[in-house]
Amino acid sequence: MAMEESPQLFLCPISMELMEDPVTVSTGVTYDRRSIERWFFKYGKTTCPATMQRVASLDLTPNHTLKRVIASWQDRASTSSSGPSSPADALKPMARERLPSVLAGIEGTPFKVTALKGLRLCMAGDQVARDDFVACDGIQVLGRVMAQALAESGAGGEFSAFRTCEEAAAVLATLPLSDEESVDLVLRPECMRPMVALVQRGSAEARLHAMSILAKVSEASGARNWTDDVDVDDMVKSLLDLLSDGASSKLSSRALDVLIDVTARSRSRGARRGKGVVEVGAVRVLVELLPEADRHVAERALLLLKRLCKCPEGRLAFAEHGLAVAAVVRTVLRVSGLATRLAVNVLWLVSCAARPTERVLDDMVASGGVAKLLALLQADSSPSTKEKVARMLRVHGAFWRQYPCIPADLKDYLKFLK
Numbered sequence: 001m002a003m004e005e006s007p008q009l010f011l012c013p014i015s016m017e018l019m020e021d022p023v024t025v026s027t028g029v030t031y032d033r034r035s036i037e038r039w040f041f042k043y044g045k046t047t048c049p050a051t052m053q054r055v056a057s058l059d060l061t062p063n064h065t066l067k068r069v070i071a072s073w074q075d076r077a078s079t080s081s082s083g084p085s086s087p088a089d090a091l092k093p094m095a096r097e098r099l100p101s102v103l104a105g106i107e108g109t110p111f112k113v114t115a116l117k118g119l120r121l122c123m124a125g126d127q128v129a130r131d132d133f134v135a136c137d138g139i140q141v142l143g144r145v146m147a148q149a150l151a152e153s154g155a156g157g158e159f160s161a162f163r164t165c166e167e168a169a170a171v172l173a174t175l176p177l178s179d180e181e182s183v184d185l186v187l188r189p190e191c192m193r194p195m196v197a198l199v200q201r202g203s204a205e206a207r208l209h210a211m212s213i214l215a216k217v218s219e220a221s222g223a224r225n226w227t228d229d230v231d232v233d234d235m236v237k238s239l240l241d242l243l244s245d246g247a248s249s250k251l252s253s254r255a256l257d258v259l260i261d262v263t264a265r266s267r268s269r270g271a272r273r274g275k276g277v278v279e280v281g282a283v284r285v286l287v288e289l290l291p292e293a294d295r296h297v298a299e300r301a302l303l304l305l306k307r308l309c310k311c312p313e314g315r316l317a318f319a320e321h322g323l324a325v326a327a328v329v330r331t332v333l334r335v336s337g338l339a340t341r342l343a344v345n346v347l348w349l350v351s352c353a354a355r356p357t358e359r360v361l362d363d364m365v366a367s368g369g370v371a372k373l374l375a376l377l378q379a380d381s382s383p384s385t386k387e388k389v390a391r392m393l394r395v396h397g398a399f400w401r402q403y404p405c406i407p408a409d410l411k412d413y414l415k416f417l418k
Helices: 033-042 064-079 087-097 099-106 112-123 127-135 138-156 159-173 180-186 189-201 204-221 232-245 249-269 271-279 282-292 295-308 312-320 324-331 337-351 358-366 369-378 383-400 408-417
Strands: 022-024 030-032
Touching: 022 033, 022 064, 030 033, 099 112, 099 138, 112 127, 112 138, 112 159, 127 138, 138 159, 138 180, 138 189, 159 189, 159 204, 180 189, 180 204, 189 204, 189 232, 204 249, 232 249, 232 271, 232 282, 249 295, 271 282, 271 312, 282 295, 282 312, 282 324, 295 312, 295 324, 295 337, 312 337, 312 358, 324 337, 324 358, 324 369, 337 358, 337 369, 337 383, 358 369, 358 383, 369 383
Parallel strands: none
Antiparallel strands: 022 030
16 A cells, blocks of 8 residues: 555645654744755745744754654554555544534634644545535635635734634645636635735745645636736736745746746736736846756746747846856756757847847857857757757857857858858
8 A cells, every 4th residue: 555645744844745854943843954954054044934933043953753753654654554544534424514514613713723624634535525615605715714814914913813824725725626616716805815925925835725726726717817807916926936935846836837827818918017027026036046947947937038038128137137148058958858949949039039238149158058059950959949049150150259269160150151
Protein backbone atom coordinates (compact mmCIF):
# COMPACT_ATOMS: atom_id res chain seq x y z
CA MET A 1 0.00 0.00 0.00
CA ALA A 2 1.30 3.47 -0.84
CA MET A 3 2.42 5.66 2.02
CA GLU A 4 -0.46 7.69 3.44
CA GLU A 5 -0.59 11.43 2.96
CA SER A 6 1.69 13.36 5.31
CA PRO A 7 -0.11 15.01 8.26
CA GLN A 8 -0.31 18.78 7.87
CA LEU A 9 1.70 19.30 11.07
CA PHE A 10 4.68 17.53 9.48
CA LEU A 11 4.82 19.81 6.42
CA CYS A 12 7.01 22.90 6.24
CA PRO A 13 4.75 25.98 5.93
CA ILE A 14 7.10 27.37 3.25
CA SER A 15 7.80 24.41 0.95
CA MET A 16 4.73 22.37 1.92
CA GLU A 17 7.01 19.30 1.95
CA LEU A 18 7.74 16.85 4.76
CA MET A 19 10.26 18.42 7.17
CA GLU A 20 13.65 16.73 7.43
CA ASP A 21 15.20 19.06 10.00
CA PRO A 22 12.42 20.97 11.80
CA VAL A 23 13.47 24.16 13.58
CA THR A 24 11.39 26.73 15.45
CA VAL A 25 11.70 30.51 15.09
CA SER A 26 10.99 33.13 17.74
CA THR A 27 7.28 33.36 16.82
CA GLY A 28 6.83 29.69 17.78
CA VAL A 29 6.27 28.43 14.21
CA THR A 30 8.28 25.42 13.02
CA TYR A 31 9.85 25.18 9.55
CA ASP A 32 12.26 22.92 7.73
CA ARG A 33 15.74 24.34 8.34
CA ARG A 34 16.63 24.55 4.64
CA SER A 35 13.52 26.56 3.76
CA ILE A 36 13.65 29.05 6.62
CA GLU A 37 17.39 29.63 6.24
CA ARG A 38 16.78 30.44 2.58
CA TRP A 39 14.00 32.85 3.61
CA PHE A 40 16.14 34.64 6.20
CA PHE A 41 19.63 34.57 4.77
CA LYS A 42 19.19 34.41 1.01
CA TYR A 43 16.21 36.69 0.61
CA GLY A 44 16.97 38.89 3.64
CA LYS A 45 13.51 38.58 5.20
CA THR A 46 12.99 39.46 8.86
CA THR A 47 9.42 38.21 9.22
CA CYS A 48 7.87 34.84 10.04
CA PRO A 49 6.44 33.55 6.71
CA ALA A 50 3.41 31.93 8.34
CA THR A 51 2.35 34.85 10.55
CA MET A 52 4.14 37.74 8.77
CA GLN A 53 5.14 39.00 12.24
CA ARG A 54 8.62 40.47 12.63
CA VAL A 55 10.92 37.96 14.35
CA ALA A 56 12.75 38.96 17.52
CA SER A 57 15.90 37.18 16.34
CA LEU A 58 17.07 34.91 13.53
CA ASP A 59 18.00 32.11 15.94
CA LEU A 60 16.67 28.68 14.96
CA THR A 61 15.85 26.17 17.70
CA PRO A 62 15.90 22.48 16.66
CA ASN A 63 12.53 20.82 17.28
CA HIS A 64 13.81 17.39 18.34
CA THR A 65 10.41 16.19 19.52
CA LEU A 66 8.73 16.83 16.18
CA LYS A 67 11.66 15.29 14.33
CA ARG A 68 11.28 12.06 16.35
CA VAL A 69 7.51 12.04 15.81
CA ILE A 70 7.97 12.45 12.03
CA ALA A 71 10.54 9.64 11.96
CA SER A 72 8.19 7.39 13.94
CA TRP A 73 5.31 8.17 11.59
CA GLN A 74 7.48 7.43 8.55
CA ASP A 75 8.44 4.05 10.00
CA ARG A 76 4.82 3.09 10.67
CA ALA A 77 3.56 4.37 7.34
CA SER A 78 6.24 2.59 5.31
CA THR A 79 5.79 -0.77 7.05
CA SER A 80 1.99 -0.92 7.17
CA SER A 81 0.53 -2.81 4.22
CA SER A 82 -3.07 -2.90 5.36
CA GLY A 83 -5.27 -1.54 8.09
CA PRO A 84 -8.60 0.04 8.89
CA SER A 85 -9.78 3.17 7.20
CA SER A 86 -8.84 6.47 8.82
CA PRO A 87 -11.08 7.95 11.52
CA ALA A 88 -11.97 10.70 9.07
CA ASP A 89 -13.54 8.16 6.71
CA ALA A 90 -15.76 6.83 9.49
CA LEU A 91 -16.92 10.34 10.34
CA LYS A 92 -17.84 11.37 6.81
CA PRO A 93 -21.35 9.88 6.60
CA MET A 94 -22.33 11.39 9.93
CA ALA A 95 -20.74 14.72 9.03
CA ARG A 96 -22.60 14.79 5.72
CA GLU A 97 -25.94 14.31 7.46
CA ARG A 98 -25.12 17.17 9.84
CA LEU A 99 -23.94 19.50 7.09
CA PRO A 100 -26.97 21.83 7.05
CA SER A 101 -26.79 22.38 10.81
CA VAL A 102 -23.00 22.81 10.68
CA LEU A 103 -23.34 25.51 8.02
CA ALA A 104 -26.11 27.19 9.99
CA GLY A 105 -23.91 27.53 13.06
CA ILE A 106 -20.48 28.12 11.54
CA GLU A 107 -20.90 31.87 11.18
CA GLY A 108 -21.82 32.31 14.84
CA THR A 109 -19.32 30.02 16.53
CA PRO A 110 -16.22 31.60 18.11
CA PHE A 111 -14.28 28.45 17.11
CA LYS A 112 -14.44 28.97 13.37
CA VAL A 113 -10.97 27.58 12.62
CA THR A 114 -11.76 24.27 14.32
CA ALA A 115 -15.18 24.05 12.66
CA LEU A 116 -13.72 24.78 9.21
CA LYS A 117 -10.97 22.20 9.67
CA GLY A 118 -13.59 19.59 10.49
CA LEU A 119 -15.63 20.63 7.47
CA ARG A 120 -12.60 20.35 5.23
CA LEU A 121 -11.81 16.91 6.61
CA CYS A 122 -15.28 15.50 6.04
CA MET A 123 -15.37 16.74 2.43
CA ALA A 124 -11.90 15.55 1.40
CA GLY A 125 -12.30 12.95 -1.33
CA ASP A 126 -16.09 12.86 -0.93
CA GLN A 127 -17.80 14.21 -4.04
CA VAL A 128 -21.29 13.69 -2.63
CA ALA A 129 -20.44 15.77 0.44
CA ARG A 130 -19.02 18.52 -1.77
CA ASP A 131 -22.15 18.55 -3.92
CA ASP A 132 -24.30 18.73 -0.79
CA PHE A 133 -22.16 21.58 0.50
CA VAL A 134 -22.73 23.64 -2.66
CA ALA A 135 -26.45 22.81 -2.67
CA CYS A 136 -26.73 24.05 0.95
CA ASP A 137 -25.33 27.48 -0.05
CA GLY A 138 -21.93 26.59 1.39
CA ILE A 139 -20.03 28.92 -0.98
CA GLN A 140 -22.09 31.89 0.19
CA VAL A 141 -21.38 30.95 3.83
CA LEU A 142 -17.64 30.74 3.15
CA GLY A 143 -17.72 34.10 1.39
CA ARG A 144 -19.34 35.78 4.38
CA VAL A 145 -16.96 34.07 6.81
CA MET A 146 -13.90 35.16 4.78
CA ALA A 147 -15.14 38.74 4.39
CA GLN A 148 -15.82 39.05 8.12
CA ALA A 149 -12.48 37.45 9.06
CA LEU A 150 -10.57 39.73 6.68
CA ALA A 151 -12.27 42.80 8.12
CA GLU A 152 -11.47 41.71 11.69
CA SER A 153 -7.85 40.92 10.89
CA GLY A 154 -7.41 44.31 9.25
CA ALA A 155 -9.11 46.28 12.00
CA GLY A 156 -7.38 44.75 15.00
CA GLY A 157 -4.44 42.93 13.48
CA GLU A 158 -5.72 39.65 14.89
CA PHE A 159 -3.81 36.77 13.33
CA SER A 160 -6.42 34.28 14.54
CA ALA A 161 -9.01 36.06 12.39
CA PHE A 162 -6.81 35.76 9.36
CA ARG A 163 -6.38 32.04 10.11
CA THR A 164 -10.16 31.78 9.80
CA CYS A 165 -9.89 33.32 6.36
CA GLU A 166 -7.19 30.80 5.42
CA GLU A 167 -9.22 27.82 6.64
CA ALA A 168 -12.32 28.99 4.78
CA ALA A 169 -10.28 29.22 1.58
CA ALA A 170 -8.96 25.71 2.23
CA VAL A 171 -12.54 24.43 2.30
CA LEU A 172 -13.38 26.38 -0.86
CA ALA A 173 -10.34 24.86 -2.60
CA THR A 174 -11.78 21.34 -2.13
CA LEU A 175 -14.75 22.22 -4.36
CA PRO A 176 -14.67 21.63 -8.14
CA LEU A 177 -16.01 25.15 -8.94
CA SER A 178 -16.77 23.92 -12.44
CA ASP A 179 -20.24 25.41 -13.03
CA GLU A 180 -21.20 28.96 -13.89
CA GLU A 181 -23.21 29.53 -10.72
CA SER A 182 -20.29 28.55 -8.46
CA VAL A 183 -17.91 30.77 -10.45
CA ASP A 184 -20.29 33.73 -10.10
CA LEU A 185 -20.38 33.22 -6.33
CA VAL A 186 -16.58 33.06 -6.04
CA LEU A 187 -16.19 36.21 -8.15
CA ARG A 188 -18.21 38.24 -5.68
CA PRO A 189 -16.17 40.80 -3.71
CA GLU A 190 -16.62 38.95 -0.41
CA CYS A 191 -14.64 36.04 -1.91
CA MET A 192 -12.21 37.82 -4.25
CA ARG A 193 -10.91 40.38 -1.75
CA PRO A 194 -9.83 37.62 0.66
CA MET A 195 -8.23 35.74 -2.29
CA VAL A 196 -6.02 38.73 -3.02
CA ALA A 197 -5.19 39.13 0.68
CA LEU A 198 -4.22 35.45 0.91
CA VAL A 199 -1.88 35.79 -2.06
CA GLN A 200 -0.35 38.87 -0.41
CA ARG A 201 0.18 37.65 3.13
CA GLY A 202 -1.14 34.14 3.56
CA SER A 203 0.90 31.09 4.52
CA ALA A 204 2.42 28.97 1.74
CA GLU A 205 -0.51 26.55 1.97
CA ALA A 206 -3.08 29.36 1.92
CA ARG A 207 -1.45 30.91 -1.12
CA LEU A 208 -1.60 27.57 -2.92
CA HIS A 209 -5.28 27.26 -2.04
CA ALA A 210 -5.99 30.78 -3.31
CA MET A 211 -4.27 30.12 -6.62
CA SER A 212 -5.97 26.74 -6.95
CA ILE A 213 -9.32 28.51 -6.61
CA LEU A 214 -8.34 31.12 -9.20
CA ALA A 215 -7.16 28.42 -11.60
CA LYS A 216 -10.50 26.59 -11.30
CA VAL A 217 -12.40 29.83 -11.86
CA SER A 218 -10.30 30.53 -14.94
CA GLU A 219 -10.87 27.06 -16.40
CA ALA A 220 -14.60 27.13 -15.75
CA SER A 221 -14.96 30.62 -17.24
CA GLY A 222 -14.15 29.45 -20.77
CA ALA A 223 -14.34 32.38 -23.17
CA ARG A 224 -15.80 34.64 -20.49
CA ASN A 225 -13.35 37.26 -19.23
CA TRP A 226 -13.54 36.65 -15.49
CA THR A 227 -10.98 39.42 -14.85
CA ASP A 228 -13.73 41.98 -15.53
CA ASP A 229 -15.04 41.13 -12.07
CA VAL A 230 -11.78 41.66 -10.14
CA ASP A 231 -9.26 44.39 -9.47
CA VAL A 232 -6.62 43.22 -11.95
CA ASP A 233 -3.99 45.74 -10.83
CA ASP A 234 -4.27 44.57 -7.23
CA MET A 235 -4.15 40.93 -8.33
CA VAL A 236 -1.07 41.45 -10.50
CA LYS A 237 0.78 43.32 -7.74
CA SER A 238 0.01 40.54 -5.27
CA LEU A 239 1.26 37.83 -7.64
CA LEU A 240 4.45 39.76 -8.38
CA ASP A 241 5.10 40.23 -4.66
CA LEU A 242 4.72 36.49 -4.19
CA LEU A 243 7.18 35.81 -7.02
CA SER A 244 9.66 38.27 -5.47
CA ASP A 245 9.52 36.34 -2.19
CA GLY A 246 10.78 33.21 -3.99
CA ALA A 247 9.38 30.99 -1.24
CA SER A 248 9.17 27.83 -3.37
CA SER A 249 9.22 26.78 -7.02
CA LYS A 250 5.75 25.25 -6.61
CA LEU A 251 4.30 28.55 -5.46
CA SER A 252 6.16 30.44 -8.19
CA SER A 253 4.89 28.08 -10.86
CA ARG A 254 1.27 28.42 -9.68
CA ALA A 255 1.59 32.21 -9.42
CA LEU A 256 2.93 32.42 -12.96
CA ASP A 257 0.05 30.28 -14.25
CA VAL A 258 -2.46 32.68 -12.74
CA LEU A 259 -0.51 35.72 -13.92
CA ILE A 260 -0.37 34.34 -17.48
CA ASP A 261 -4.13 33.85 -17.49
CA VAL A 262 -4.87 37.25 -15.95
CA THR A 263 -2.68 39.10 -18.46
CA ALA A 264 -4.01 37.07 -21.41
CA ARG A 265 -7.65 37.73 -20.53
CA SER A 266 -7.09 41.39 -19.79
CA ARG A 267 -5.34 42.09 -23.10
CA SER A 268 -8.71 42.99 -24.54
CA ARG A 269 -8.42 46.19 -22.54
CA GLY A 270 -5.64 47.28 -24.91
CA ALA A 271 -2.12 48.59 -24.51
CA ARG A 272 -2.99 50.31 -21.23
CA ARG A 273 -3.12 46.92 -19.47
CA GLY A 274 0.34 45.87 -20.70
CA LYS A 275 1.72 49.26 -19.70
CA GLY A 276 0.16 48.93 -16.25
CA VAL A 277 1.69 45.51 -15.68
CA VAL A 278 5.11 46.86 -16.64
CA GLU A 279 4.72 49.89 -14.37
CA VAL A 280 4.28 47.71 -11.27
CA GLY A 281 7.67 46.09 -11.93
CA ALA A 282 6.73 42.89 -13.76
CA VAL A 283 9.77 42.89 -16.06
CA ARG A 284 12.19 43.25 -13.17
CA VAL A 285 10.54 40.46 -11.17
CA LEU A 286 10.47 38.06 -14.13
CA VAL A 287 14.08 38.74 -15.10
CA GLU A 288 15.32 38.17 -11.57
CA LEU A 289 13.31 34.96 -11.37
CA LEU A 290 15.14 33.35 -14.31
CA PRO A 291 18.66 32.60 -12.95
CA GLU A 292 17.48 29.98 -10.43
CA ALA A 293 14.26 28.93 -12.15
CA ASP A 294 13.45 25.32 -12.99
CA ARG A 295 12.06 24.44 -16.42
CA HIS A 296 8.40 25.13 -15.63
CA VAL A 297 9.08 28.50 -13.98
CA ALA A 298 11.55 29.57 -16.70
CA GLU A 299 9.14 28.78 -19.53
CA ARG A 300 6.31 30.69 -17.90
CA ALA A 301 8.51 33.68 -17.04
CA LEU A 302 9.79 33.85 -20.63
CA LEU A 303 6.25 33.67 -22.01
CA LEU A 304 5.26 36.64 -19.87
CA LEU A 305 8.41 38.56 -20.85
CA LYS A 306 7.56 37.93 -24.50
CA ARG A 307 4.09 39.40 -23.97
CA LEU A 308 5.36 42.43 -22.09
CA CYS A 309 8.12 43.17 -24.62
CA LYS A 310 5.49 43.60 -27.31
CA CYS A 311 4.73 47.03 -25.86
CA PRO A 312 7.26 49.93 -25.85
CA GLU A 313 7.17 50.25 -22.06
CA GLY A 314 8.07 46.57 -21.69
CA ARG A 315 11.00 46.82 -24.10
CA LEU A 316 12.28 49.92 -22.31
CA ALA A 317 12.06 48.25 -18.89
CA PHE A 318 13.89 45.22 -20.28
CA ALA A 319 16.64 47.35 -21.84
CA GLU A 320 17.16 49.31 -18.62
CA HIS A 321 17.63 46.19 -16.48
CA GLY A 322 21.33 45.41 -16.32
CA LEU A 323 20.86 41.64 -16.13
CA ALA A 324 17.90 41.18 -18.46
CA VAL A 325 19.74 40.17 -21.64
CA ALA A 326 22.14 37.85 -19.79
CA ALA A 327 19.30 36.16 -17.89
CA VAL A 328 17.36 35.45 -21.09
CA VAL A 329 20.45 34.39 -23.08
CA ARG A 330 21.34 31.92 -20.35
CA THR A 331 18.13 29.96 -21.01
CA VAL A 332 18.87 29.47 -24.72
CA LEU A 333 19.84 25.87 -25.56
CA ARG A 334 19.89 25.10 -21.86
CA VAL A 335 16.41 24.79 -20.34
CA SER A 336 14.12 23.32 -23.01
CA GLY A 337 13.15 23.72 -26.65
CA LEU A 338 10.17 25.85 -25.65
CA ALA A 339 12.33 28.07 -23.45
CA THR A 340 14.78 28.56 -26.32
CA ARG A 341 12.00 29.60 -28.71
CA LEU A 342 10.53 32.01 -26.18
CA ALA A 343 13.95 33.47 -25.35
CA VAL A 344 14.70 34.07 -29.04
CA ASN A 345 11.34 35.83 -29.36
CA VAL A 346 12.19 38.11 -26.44
CA LEU A 347 15.63 38.94 -27.88
CA TRP A 348 14.10 39.57 -31.30
CA LEU A 349 11.49 41.92 -29.84
CA VAL A 350 14.06 44.03 -27.98
CA SER A 351 16.54 44.11 -30.87
CA CYS A 352 14.46 44.11 -34.06
CA ALA A 353 10.82 44.96 -33.33
CA ALA A 354 11.95 48.50 -32.51
CA ARG A 355 15.23 50.37 -32.57
CA PRO A 356 17.34 48.80 -29.80
CA THR A 357 19.62 50.62 -27.43
CA GLU A 358 23.35 50.04 -27.81
CA ARG A 359 23.32 48.59 -24.31
CA VAL A 360 21.10 45.71 -25.45
CA LEU A 361 23.41 44.95 -28.38
CA ASP A 362 26.49 45.23 -26.15
CA ASP A 363 24.96 42.87 -23.60
CA MET A 364 24.14 40.29 -26.28
CA VAL A 365 27.84 40.08 -27.12
CA ALA A 366 29.10 40.16 -23.52
CA SER A 367 26.63 37.47 -22.38
CA GLY A 368 27.46 35.10 -25.21
CA GLY A 369 24.15 35.72 -26.88
CA VAL A 370 25.60 36.26 -30.35
CA ALA A 371 27.50 32.98 -30.13
CA LYS A 372 24.28 31.20 -29.14
CA LEU A 373 22.43 32.76 -32.07
CA LEU A 374 25.05 31.34 -34.42
CA ALA A 375 24.73 27.95 -32.74
CA LEU A 376 20.97 28.02 -33.27
CA LEU A 377 21.49 28.27 -37.02
CA GLN A 378 23.12 24.84 -36.88
CA ALA A 379 20.78 23.39 -34.27
CA ASP A 380 17.54 21.52 -34.89
CA SER A 381 15.32 24.52 -34.16
CA SER A 382 12.00 25.61 -35.64
CA PRO A 383 11.91 27.56 -38.95
CA SER A 384 10.40 30.62 -37.25
CA THR A 385 13.18 30.61 -34.64
CA LYS A 386 15.88 30.35 -37.31
CA GLU A 387 14.24 33.15 -39.27
CA LYS A 388 14.33 35.48 -36.25
CA VAL A 389 17.95 34.49 -35.50
CA ALA A 390 19.00 35.16 -39.08
CA ARG A 391 17.27 38.53 -39.05
CA MET A 392 19.04 39.59 -35.83
CA LEU A 393 22.40 38.59 -37.31
CA ARG A 394 21.73 40.39 -40.60
CA VAL A 395 20.50 43.59 -38.98
CA HIS A 396 23.14 43.86 -36.26
CA GLY A 397 26.03 41.81 -37.64
CA ALA A 398 27.97 44.86 -38.78
CA PHE A 399 27.67 46.42 -35.32
CA TRP A 400 28.78 43.23 -33.59
CA ARG A 401 31.79 42.76 -35.92
CA GLN A 402 33.54 45.71 -34.29
CA TYR A 403 34.10 43.68 -31.12
CA PRO A 404 37.45 41.83 -30.96
CA CYS A 405 35.81 38.99 -29.03
CA ILE A 406 33.15 38.36 -31.67
CA PRO A 407 33.02 34.72 -32.84
CA ALA A 408 34.82 34.05 -36.12
CA ASP A 409 31.69 32.21 -37.28
CA LEU A 410 29.85 35.53 -37.41
CA LYS A 411 32.33 36.99 -39.86
CA ASP A 412 32.02 33.86 -41.99
CA TYR A 413 28.25 34.07 -41.84
CA LEU A 414 28.22 37.73 -42.88
CA LYS A 415 30.52 36.97 -45.80
CA PHE A 416 28.16 34.19 -46.83
CA LEU A 417 25.26 36.65 -46.83
CA LYS A 418 27.15 38.91 -49.19
